[in-house]
Amino acid sequence: MIKEYLKHKFKNFEPALMEKIEQNASIKEFEPDEILMTTGQYFRSTMLVVEGRIKLYREGPEGGEFFMYYLEPGNACALSMICAAKKEASEIMAKAVEKTKVITLPIELMDDLMRNYKTWYYFVLETYRSRYEELLVVIDHIAFKGMDERLDFYLRNQVMKLQTKELKITHSEIASDLSSSREVISRLLKKMEQKGDLLLHRNYIEWLR
Amino acid sequence: MIKEYLKHKFKNFEPALMEKIEQNASIKEFEPDEILMTTGQYFRSTMLVVEGRIKLYREGPEGGEFFMYYLEPGNACALSMICAAKKEASEIMAKAVEKTKVITLPIELMDDLMRNYKTWYYFVLETYRSRYEELLVVIDHIAFKGMDERLDFYLRNQVMKLQTKELKITHSEIASDLSSSREVISRLLKKMEQKGDLLLHRNYIEWLR
């Protein structure tokens, strides 16, 4: 079972590594909206996503959920690897947005994997690099762009990631993800509708581009 | 020479690792304002800072230099390790703010170091983790705080890092670092002066807290 997942979602792992993981890992499931990780929490295992989708976000002072990126099958949580290795607390929130399955690896294994399996070590570095780059993109947007552009980017990203042009999301949720307020988002969405970029419906948005 | 630097600035490296580095590394110097790394550039070596200070920033559309963090002696450039390993381009700018010396290591060495020197592998992970956390702090600030708080934090950080209460920095530079405009910064600085937090002088700011 675990081996099947590895073969499909983590194709680059060398066979011996898959073997090793299979012998030591277990599978965990999360329901939609279930929280995987919370600010200040310690890790005891590293997680490899094999099914579903996880939202990584930063909690705002008044409960906002500032969206950073998704983890999808084939991804791993960079922090769970780093913090696991260093036994440090995380500073980020992770929440399942769909029914999600992850392979969990005890942190004690990290050293062994890192030094004896080249494909693991490459995978870890690549994971860090890509998460780091995603943060840079986030920073670019909030530092240099207005809310209109950020909203446009956000919606395009959702359409792409969720593979659908009918986004079932409320204005309030978008506002929370962008750290803004519902009214602002509503106004901007209306402008985009007038430009012909999308159609507003009750409870969902239809993307037209 | 290199060994001396390693002993003082990278105390945690095991002796054999220091030996190995010494045999393969060389030293590079940078003058103030010299650019070490630019968007889209490829790496051929990993860098360990042993003297001076490097500013890491993101370039804005109109030439702003959005400040992210400093690298100091004992630090390494996370991206130079990651991008080096993956032969990918970087997306960040690095500029010396003081006369700076770095130890450069050919990327070909990375694999060897990573798997044969435990202290190196810990060092790399710790480097990633702390850079990642610094980005999270940056995001927190621009996502959730107003310019006044960001300015306050920025100045406190400068005082701490530069070890002086007399900050030789112009209002325009601060504005660029925070992706704002000179007038806004001037106004906020004046407010802080009225509150008694600092004194404004020509060409420098005196921190009073």
Add this chain to the structure above:
DNA sequence: CAATCAGGGTGACAAATGTCACCGCCAGGT
């Protein structure tokens, strides 16, 4: 059906930030 509630629209206003124009001051160069 009536009551309730979440999602959403809207106008008025406030606050923060960006922009423009223009001024004065000081330091360095000639």
Add this chain to the structure above:
DNA sequence: ACCTGGCGGTGACATTTGTCACCCTGATTG
């Protein structure tokens, strides 16, 4: 001494974003 350029102060104004109040509509539930 004079010019010039960089730094900074300031008022007026535009724009963007946040906030408040209130309404409407459709879905759900008792």
